[in-house]
Amino acid sequence: MPNKQKKVIKAKKIKEIVHHEPDIPVLRKGKASKIAPLPDIAKKTSVKKKVIKNPLIQRRPKNFGIGQNIQPKRNLYRFVKWPKYIELQRKKAILKKRLKIPPPIHQFSQTLDRNSANQIFNLVTKYQPLSKQAKKMLLVHRAQLRAEGKPDQPTPRKPTVRAGIREVTTAITQKKARLVVIAHDVEPIEIVLFLPALCRKMGVPYCIVKSKAKLGLLLHRKTCTCLAFTNIRE
Numbered sequence: 001m002p003n004k005q006k007k008v009i010k011a012k013k014i015k016e017i018v019h020h021e022p023d024i025p026v027l028r029k030g031k032a033s034k035i036a037p038l039p040d041i042a043k044k045t046s047v048k049k050k051v052i053k054n055p056l057i058q059r060r061p062k063n064f065g066i067g068q069n070i071q072p073k074r075n076l077y078r079f080v081k082w083p084k085y086i087e088l089q090r091k092k093a094i095l096k097k098r099l100k101i102p103p104p105i106h107q108f109s110q111t112l113d114r115n116s117a118n119q120i121f122n123l124v125t126k127y128q129p130l131s132k133q134a135k136k137m138l139l140v141h142r143a144q145l146r147a148e149g150k151p152d153q154p155t156p157r158k159p160t161v162r163a164g165i166r167e168v169t170t171a172i173t174q175k176k177a178r179l180v181v182i183a184h185d186v187e188p189i190e191i192v193l194f195l196p197a198l199c200r201k202m203g204v205p206y207c208i209v210k211s212k213a214k215l216g217l218l219l220h221r222k223t224c225t226c227l228a229f230t231n232i233r234e
Contacts, residue, residue: 088187104193104196104197105189105193107196107208108182108184108185108186108189108192108208109184110208111184111208111209111210112207112208112209116207117209117210120181120207120209121209121214121218123229124161124181124215124218124219124227125218127158127159127160127161127229127232128160128161128218128219128220129160129161129163129219129220131220132220138155142154159230159231159232159233161219161227161228161229161230162177162227162228162230163215163219163221163224163226163227163228164224164225164226164227165191165192165195165225165226167228168180168195168226168227168228169195169198171228171230172195172198172199172202172204172228173198173202175202175204176230177204177228177229177230178204178205178228178229178230178232179204179205179206179207179228179229180195180199180204180205180206180207180226180227180228181206181207181209181215181226181227181228182195182196182206182207182208182209182225182226183208183209183210183211183212183214183215183223183224183225183226184208184209184210184211185210185211185212186212186225191225192225192226195226196208212224212225215227
């Protein structure tokens, strides 16, 4: 019995110790100690130097308002008035990106590869028409023969390519065209838009190449929309 009583007393003491809250010391608010300011001698005083100005040189501030001083050099790219053909090129490029292009127009963006195009251009050089200088030389030679009293024997015409939209369309409709070459960058595109469909209908082989300037160079012109091979030498 005494052992049990001792155990009960110990358990009560342990509970009292656990539940007993320790006394937390309360901090009293006091005035913080201030640091004494430095004396006036220790403070650094910055002495401003007086700049001596030349009385002959006067300030003349510029006014860049309308009708005032000459404007400073700026980037005037957005004010540039571009040529009409450059504006059309840019608008065309934007529309091609934003709109769904119909197939008849889209086919002109798919041109022959460089090797095949070079082969066709080499073939065109063999059938290209005479230049103005060559025609002039030929006429001068015939005139000299006639002046000497020799008989005038005109040389037979060599087979040449037919160039231009009218001649090419007539050659296709008459089934005389063997091969049609179309430029991809004709402006406006409506000029040659019907040619691929016409060639397919008449069973004439055709190809789209770069560019109208290259075709024009081969035919002694500035540009050429299309050309057709009719007579081919064997």
